Amino acid sequence: MAPTGRFALVLALGVVPVVVAGLAGVPEAWLALVGWLFLVIGAAAIDLSLAASPRRVALTRELPDRVRLGEPVTSVLTVQNLGSRTLRATVRDAWEPSAGVVGSNRTALTIPPAERRRLVLELLPQRRGDRRTSQVTIRSAGPLRLWSRQATLAAPGRVRVLPPFHSRAHLPSRLTRLRELDGRTPLLIRGQGTEFDSIREYVRGDDVRSIDWRATARHADPEVPGSMRLMVRTWRPERDRRIVIVADTSRTAAARIADEPRLDTAYEASLLLAALATHAGDRVDFLATDRRLRGRVHGATGPELLARMVDTMAGIDAELVEADWAIVPGQVRRVTSRHALVVLLTAADSPGSARGLLSVLPQLTARHTVVVASVADPALIDASRARGDLDEVYRAAAAERGLNDAERVGAAIRRLGALTVAAAPHELPPALADRYLELKASGKL
Amino acid sequence: MSGASTPTGVAVGTPDHGPADAAVALTPTVRSSVRRRRIWIGFAALLVLGAIVIFVVQGAVSGGGPRLGADNPGPTGAKALVQVLADHGVTVTDARSYDAALEGAHEGATVVLYDEYGLLGDDRLARLAMFAQRLVVVEPGFGALEVIAPGVRLAGAATGPLDDVACDVPTAQRAGSLSDGQRLLTVDDDALDAGWVGCFRDADFGHAVVFGETDGGSEIALVAAATPFENGRIAEHGNAALAIGLAGASDDLVWYLPGPGDADAEAAPTLGDLTPGWVSPMLVLAIIVVIAAGVWQGRRFGPLVAENLPVHIPARETSEGRARLYARNTARTHALDQLRIGAIQRIASVLRLPRTAHVDEVSAAAAAATGREAGAVHRLLADDAPTGDRDLVRLAADLTTLEDQVRATLAPATSHPEAGDDSAGRRP
Incomplete structure (x- = not known):
């Protein structure tokens, strides 16, 4: 039960009879007050008894299952009046604040008996993950709208908000580079990291060194009897390599650098690398881990891979626990026993937190090519250059120390046989993709 | 739950147009919430009932009442004195109105006047002083002194118990001393000439009791503090002797505490007289409207929704801290x-x-x-x-x-x- 603004207003209108009666005398004024209160409260009581029950309502939801972060969602709630009176309702759909309801989420609906109305809300989710609503509150006013009845009904709903994948902007340029590597651009030089593709006829411009004389000998030219057709061998980069992306979701991933949590940067980098690698014909597996395996995408290819990856990523947030790197080699072994490119997306910037990583790296580098990708804080570089006053000098010293630490950890990782990629948040995904292309070109996959 | 059939011509988007089940209500109905909390409600009702019973019983037993009320048994009442006097054959009239007091005064009774709030107007006071054979004014105010005893003035509180009688009035002589908590009056030279005598002197500050006579020949006693008459203090020092001596001087005693009805009709108009009649009802209405508006605005639209926020730590903090x-x-x-x-x-x-x-x-x-x-x-x-x-x-x-x-x-x-x-x- 709740009074409306109209009830308070009508009560306040009692000023008129009270003043008019007050001109006649004091007792008349009190009488007018009491009479007015009786009248208004009586009307409110009748109004309340005539209000439709907010409980006799059926609710159905229509929601898209998934949406990318930054894209709008239309949430439709159908309210059906099961009672015998007209429902004059104000409806609140209790979405989480981060579901980002655009405008007010109080909607006025008037529903005659046994009819239904659609309540359309536009959502602009503000965070990735599952955005939920669990209840709908209905406030049903009487015909005079003086008092209303209120009930909260269970109506669970969920939208899975996927990571935005902003770094897909870098994909076309990397795919062009990939095509240059790939057989689609003639690649006639045999080298490391390429495998035999096909034998075709020589055309002008081909490198004469790639003419395959044995194949030429087998191909007689039917148009000019007795002569041969020149055949060349073509090469293409190796395919069907395995890539295992391991995202660290431990406490270091919770750090926000340049307004993006490390974990989100890791997701962006993973998605770009996965999109690129799946175009290049490699097989990508994704692991998210801290002290336990938080998420795993295995055996998916093509468009399904990205769909499953974003779906897995959506629900995983950083936890304030120390990463247990000892489980990572086992997890990688479970994914593949062959040589693979293992990409570790983590924070390699302080010797203390990197100790676990350094202790398991030899196990990984013994079997696989390992790339450790980490976000470098651009604010540190800025801070190390500002040296105006004493405060800034101390800050610069601390920043230099941080940079130096990161450099030392990077050197240790490289000494253990792994490769490092460190870049600012928005530059890490393309930098990692470039490193992948570089490895592919040099046949180290 | 009525099997509602969907009528045509309604803007609906759902494909299932069949009868639907009502959503599960999370808000408990009034009946079920009462049932669930009945123990607490019963407990609260018991507490309220107990409080009412205690209040009624206490009210019936103790009565309470105004300060120096003749039937007030509390520490500030005067029931002890009145009771003692009644037991010794003094007819005590508890006058609650001016007319009753005046009637008693006409019949030659001793009038004890305690006008705590200064309700009695100058004319009425003068008439009472004129008609009464003996008038004891307890805690006289400035206005009362001006009317009854010009030249006698208020002089603050006494420094402690008073045992210097400093006069030869028999009542005061019998009392001998007064307890702590007295107030003082000063008597100036004109008043001394007019026959006013101060008793119970506190150094040079003044006197606790002043005796005198009006022009009409009625005896007046001004007791600066109510302390000697109070139940709680009457047994201390010579309080009882003074109180009994003053109040029990004759066979009839009128114990007069002026009530609101005794205020002078021609006194200055009160705030209520100056404002129009509708002001008070309108204030009440305004309070009710404010409460209604508060409930309207304060009623929450369903329970709050909790948001599970992820942990994000600004990475700069490590460096800043260092x-x-x-x-x-x-x-x-x-x-x-x-x-x-x-x-x-x-x-x-x-x-x-x-x-x-x-x-x-x-x-x-x-x-x-x-x-x-x-x-x-x-x-x-x-x-x-x-x-x-x-x-x-x-x-x-x-x-x-x-x-x-x-x-x-x-x-x-x-x-x-x-x-x-x-x-x-x-x-x-």
């Missing part, structure tokens, strides 16, 4: 060393020296590149210890300058510093 740690410990040398290590590494990489190059090699190379004196560069890069904050800032700035100079001398050669290693992937 900087503050340096500053607090004034670790100037340590801070400068950090800057030096960074500078040496960058200079080494600009000058294409190996990463493992010793600081002497780097400083020599930097000096050679910039043309600065080798000793000064070495001191800057390795030896100088900052002696103060100003020195630290200067050395830090010098390091930046040196770095910039080294970069500038090699600018043409290193215009694309990243051209060396980052253009990977271009070579097939």
Whole structure:
């Protein structure tokens, strides 16, 4: 039960009879007050008894299952009046604040008996993950709208908000580079990291060194009897390599650098690398881990891979626990026993937190090519250059120390046989993709 | 639950037009919430009932009442005195109105007047003083003194118990002393000439009781404090003797506490008289409207929704914290060393020296590149210890300058510093 603004207003209108009666005398004024209160409260009581029950309502939801972060969602709630009176309702759909309801989420609906109305809300989710609503509150006013009845009904709903994948902007340029590597651009030089593709006829411009004389000998030219057709061998980069992306979701991933949590940067980098690698014909597996395996995408290819990856990523947030790197080699072994490119997306910037990583790296580098990708804080570089006053000098010293630490950890990782990629948040995904292309070109996959 | 059939012509989007089940209500109905909390409701009802019973019983037993009320048994009442006098044959009339008091006064009774709020007007007071044979004014106000005893004035509180009778009035002589908590009156020369006598002197400050007569010949006793008559204090010192002596001087006693009805009709108009009649009802209405509006605005539209926020930590905090740690410990040398290590590494990489190059090699190379004196560069890069904050800032700035100079001398050669290693992937 709740009074409306109209009830308070009508009560306040009692000023008129009270003043008019007050001109006649004091007792008349009190009488007018009491009479007015009786009248208004009586009307409110009748109004309340005539209000439709907010409980006799059926609710159905229509929601898209998934949406990318930054894209709008239309949430439709159908309210059906099961009672015998007209429902004059104000409806609140209790979405989480981060579901980002655009405008007010109080909607006025008037529903005659046994009819239904659609309540359309536009959502602009503000965070990735599952955005939920669990209840709908209905406030049903009487015909005079003086008092209303209120009930909260269970109506669970969920939208899975996927990571935005902003770094897909870098994909076309990397795919062009990939095509240059790939057989689609003639690649006639045999080298490391390429495998035999096909034998075709020589055309002008081909490198004469790639003419395959044995194949030429087998191909007689039917148009000019007795002569041969020149055949060349073509090469293409190796395919069907395995890539295992391991995202660290431990406490270091919770750090926000340049307004993006490390974990989100890791997701962006993973998605770009996965999109690129799946175009290049490699097989990508994704692991998210801290002290336990938080998420795993295995055996998916093509468009399904990205769909499953974003779906897995959506629900995983950083936890304030120390990463247990000892489980990572086992997890990688479970994914593949062959040589693979293992990409570790983590924070390699302080010797203390990197100790676990350094202790398991030899196990990984013994079997696989390992790339450790980490976000470098651009604010540190800025801070190390500002040296105006004493405060800034101390800050610069601390920043230099941080940079130096990161450099030392990077050197240790490289000494253990792994490769490092460190870049600012928005530059890490393309930098990692470039490193992948570089490895592919040099046949180290 | 009525099996509702969907009528046509309604804007619905759902494909299932069949009867639907009502959603599960999470808000409990009034009946069920009452049932669930019935123990508490019963407990609260019991408490309220108990409070009412205690209140009623206490009211019936103790009665309470106004200060110096003839039937007030509390510490500030005067039931003890009235009871004692009644037991000794004094007819006590508890007058609650001016007319009743005046009637008693006409019949020759002693009138005890305690006008706590100064309700009695000057004319009425003068008439009472004129008609009463004996009038005892307890705690007279300024106005009452002006009317009854001009020249007698209020003089504050007594410093302690009073045992200096200082007069030969028999009643006062019998009492001998008064307890603590008295007030004082002064009697000026004119009043002394008019026959006013002060008793129970407190040094030179004044007297606790003043006796005198009006022009009409009625005896007046002014007792500056109500203390001698109060139940709680009457047994102390000579309080009882004074009170009984004053109130029990005749067979009839009128105990008069003026009520609101005794205020003078021609007294100054009150606030209620000046405002129109509708003001008070309107104030009440305004309060009710405010409460209604408060409930309207304060009623929550369903339960709050909890949001599980992920943990995000600004990464800068580690570095900031370290900087503050340096500053607090004034670790100037340590801070400068950090800057030096960074500078040496960058200079080494600009000058294409190996990463493992010793600081002497780097400083020599930097000096050679910039043309600065080798000793000064070495001191800057390795030896100088900052002696103060100003020195630290200067050395830090010098390091930046040196770095910039080294970069500038090699600018043409290193215009694309990243051209060396980052253009990977271009070579097939």
